[in-house]
Amino acid sequence: MKRLPIGVENFKTMIDKDFYYVDKTSFIQDVLNEEVILYTRPRRFGKTLNMSMLYYFFSIKEKEHADLFHGLSIMSNPKALTYQNRYPVIFLTLKDMKNNTFEKQLKMFSKIIVNIIEAFPELWNSDKLSSASLKTIEMYHEGAQEEIDLQVSLQFIAQCLMQHYGKKVIIIIDEYDVPLQNAYLNGYYDDMVNFLRNVFSTALKTNDALEKGVLTGCLRIAKESTPQAGFSLFTGLNNFKVNSIFDEVSRQRFGFTQSEIDLLLQAYHAEEYKAVVKEWYDGYEFGGCDVYNPWSVLMYMDRLLNSSRKMPESFWANTSGNDIIYRYVKEANPLMREEFDVLASGDMIEKPIKDDLTYREMDQINNVYSFLLYTGYLKVVSCVNEEEKRYRLMIPNKEIKRVYVSIFREWFDEQVKNNGATFVEALKQKDISGATELLNTVLFQSISYFDYDEKFYHGLLLGMMSEYQVVSNQESGLGRSDITLLPISRLSRGVLLELKVAKREEDLQKLAEQACKQIIDMKYIEGLERKGYKDIIGYGIAFYKKSCVIAAVLD
Template identity: 25%
Template sequence: MKNRKYPLGIQTFENIIKGQYVYVDKTALAYELANENKYCFLSRPRRFGKSLLVTTLQAYFEGRKELFGGLAMEKLETEWNEHPVIHLDISKGKFYDLTSLHATLNSMLAEYETKYSLNAEFSKAYNVRLQNIIEAAYAQTGKEVVVLIDEYDAPMHDSMKDKELQCQIRNIMRNFISPLKGEEKYLRFVFLTGISKFSQLSIFSELNNITNISMQDKYSAICGVSENELLSLFKDDIRDLAENNDMTYDEALAELKHHYDGYHFSGNGEDIYNPYSLFCTLDSNDFGDYWFSTGTPTFLIELLQEKHLDMLDLDDIIATADRFDTPTENITDPVPVLYQSGYLTIKGYNRKSKIFKLGFPNSEVKQGFSNSLFRYYAPDNMGDKDAEE
């Protein structure tokens, strides 16, 4: 079974397809997303496949039919029109000061200014430069432009501990994306991803025509691996995992479910496994806390401490939909941040009252937070806390 290659650390659709890595076909949902909407936003936790979805959409809009052989998209799309695509990955930088933000935005815009024979005038405001790029792409190709912005909220998360810096960054990002609404006549599709919902960061005040698909049932499985996908595509992998751990197939499946299942991104959406942890386990034949160990929840632990909440007692939270829309610049409730970051998930939903029940998705997250809390608070481990920060 180990001739199958799992896309660990590989987030680009083209590289996964050309490298013949395991790919769970999400192209039917990508097609629906691209053809039923014009302005969209998707919130998902880190390492859940947002960047893979963005690059899948990029390949689709660039008309790269050859990459979709054997996938649902091949049958769904009949025209394969090619559009100019502006793909801006904000996660390329670390944003602990304004210099880093300016350098990242300048570099990304300069790349497209060069592509469309524009002068990279760094003295101009970012919104003007983005507007010029969109209009030049449209004028030179005669085709409507696609704008894909991945991890748009990375600068705000990196600056969370410095309120003054975050305010400055928020204003810069608001200015940066402001042309997207005004340039509508030149645009075919606009898609933004991030961890936090757009309403929380208050940078979309001008972009009020965007549809937030994050909690829509039909897109609940657009990222991650659904239970149906696991059972239909990975039976041999699970058998291999079971054999290497002296388990039966059913025991291995139950252990996967216990460790990595349990994510729900809408009231009545599909049951989702953490794709990163799942692939790491199938690749190594070893159960571990893979997703949790790749990120540091220090800012969340500090937030819980500030609000006098016990993380290990957050397994039965009741929330209405509007609880997820509190402004990030004035956090009084850590629950929305915990949910959007993947540390809590929807465990139940009453459609009539529109009330959600939240809790830990699985043992990986609950145990990971327990270990992090111990390291954070234990006096003999203060060096670990400093290292995390």
């Protein structure tokens, strides 16, 4: 039985070490039909592995490894095989450009260029190159860090390779937008846009050594610009195309299709888990084709094979990137938070989707859902208005639903804790109106996915009182009171709460008063007084979903 390729992104490693490989080599023919193209897909959908595959197919330096493709679908395409191992190929990934300053990013890019030079030692002393070019190669090899030098580095290396081999060059750039996202989050966005615009312009536009350019990323940023630049990140690139999740071409090249999932489950005798895999990891739509998340499927398959635990989980949530969702939830206005509530509850929302985004625009409320769609946190259910590009959207599967709920819960717990001291102080001061308003505000920020039962409300109040001495369900008087906040000194004021959950909103006031009556009838406060507490205030609180009413026990 073949090993599962968990985290394997190198095509040669995949084949040489006989990992289970889902054949995506037909993608090579798609690329042959393009000149300069950007493929946008969510993270962990096989972009890097596909780019590695392109490198080993096209690279003139990998002729001895041509047998890597033996038995794969591309071998039945005679026309495509005429291009195999015929070109110098520059392959770089920008996925590690995650530094917090522009200066550090330039140093990282310099290291990438050093690695490219290291990959072509034949250039170091090539008799096809001028002495000036050899000196420039040496400069890059030593780690040139001047911004202007780095901007033209890919173009220069491509020209040297063309002179040395007598053939034009294919440039493959993986995860091109990672440095843009990190620049936006860390405050040097304009500098990074200007830098990458010049890198791409010289390498992919004004480069007569270019045979073909292939880029990957999460976002379709065809109009990434700055006030200084005034034009697109990719402005003027001849024959430049973007292949996004809406395009039918190459729709099966990233992620696993249903037939590929069926073969995978058969290979590992896991057909009984087909429904679970579909419920948790299916649901993406690329060009109208149903697609599974390959990373999560493989992680779950690994669990099935190597662990006694068979329960699925949100593997994709642990691969980074979810901080942006937390940011949206944290900064959302009431309408957006309500829409997130609808999504987390499994329903649809209707929104316009923008084809081209800049990271600067992703905080604008009208663009949030476009960003979530392109990065894999939503899927298109149907098109409502093609001209206006309005779509019905929903969460694709249980895995992503778990991400939303987990982030919402984390954010909600923070709101609960942050409002606790003010709430307790209002109760101590007998400010029923203030306490009721604050508790209703906190409840309003919860999501409908939560179970609005007494256990939820009990936990909510314990969370708000977490900084205090609180006892729960403690014997007092003739029974057990729900929650008691005990003062450090028996002479200071404490608070006793009795909770009720209503079946109808109109019963809230009545139930709150019943809770107060229970405190009196069961002699909860008298029980505390017998223990020496001198000043205990009792409150009855009734809840209905996101609403509550607080009533006080009369003196």
